Amino acid sequence: MKKRRDKEKEVAALQEQLAQVSTVILTTFQGIKAEEDSRLRRAVEAAGGHYRVLKNTLAELAAKGTPAEPLLKDLQGTNSIAYTSTDPVVLAKALSKIAKDVPAFRFKAGLVEGRVVSLDELRRLAELPSRNELMGKLVFLLQAPARGLVAALSGVPRNLAVVLNEAVKAKKFSE
Numbered sequence: 001m002k003k004r005r006d007k008e009k010e011v012a013a014l015q016e017q018l019a020q021v022s023t024v025i026l027t028t029f030q031g032i033k034a035e036e037d038s039r040l041r042r043a044v045e046a047a048g049g050h051y052r053v054l055k056n057t058l059a060e061l062a063a064k065g066t067p068a069e070p071l072l073k074d075l076q077g078t079n080s081i082a083y084t085s086t087d088p089v090v091l092a093k094a095l096s097k098i099a100k101d102v103p104a105f106r107f108k109a110g111l112v113e114g115r116v117v118s119l120d121e122l123r124r125l126a127e128l129p130s131r132n133e134l135m136g137k138l139v140f141l142l143q144a145p146a147r148g149l150v151a152a153l154s155g156v157p158r159n160l161a162v163v164l165n166e167a168v169k170a171k172k173f174s175e
Helices: 002-020 034-046 057-061 088-101 119-127 129-171
Strands: 022-029 048-056 081-083 106-112 116-117
Touching: 002 057, 022 088, 022 129, 034 048, 034 088, 048 057, 057 081, 081 088, 088 106, 088 119, 106 119
Parallel strands: none
Antiparallel strands: 022 081, 022 106, 048 081, 106 116
């Protein structure tokens, strides 16, 4: 059993982390096997997040004064959270993939950029392209006009060379 001092340190550490995150997803884990839990933790870490199983009273104490306070208030049952200060889409995608494979793992609620979101909004968030995918698409779109201009400009001399070559073959030029 943890001593009060240890619990206070745990609450303080969690409160410091929650004060810095942009996304918190509240889940339930009851019935998850050990290997599924390990896979879940690895997926969350790969997404740049953290995963913790919570005692409800300690979670509520840690959330006081943080953006996660409305989400972690009056918790019931077995709860866990996944949180990140990076891209919320990547975390939502990772958790959604696990939820499809592990029926016992379910979403309860979420907090994204300081706003409590519904389960439906979490599902839609997981379907969005990630920040890196959007940046790649933007770069492609910005390069497209330049590529088109280069192709058009290089086409004029190429076409001229082809026409001249055909004219020479047809002996259209007299000496």
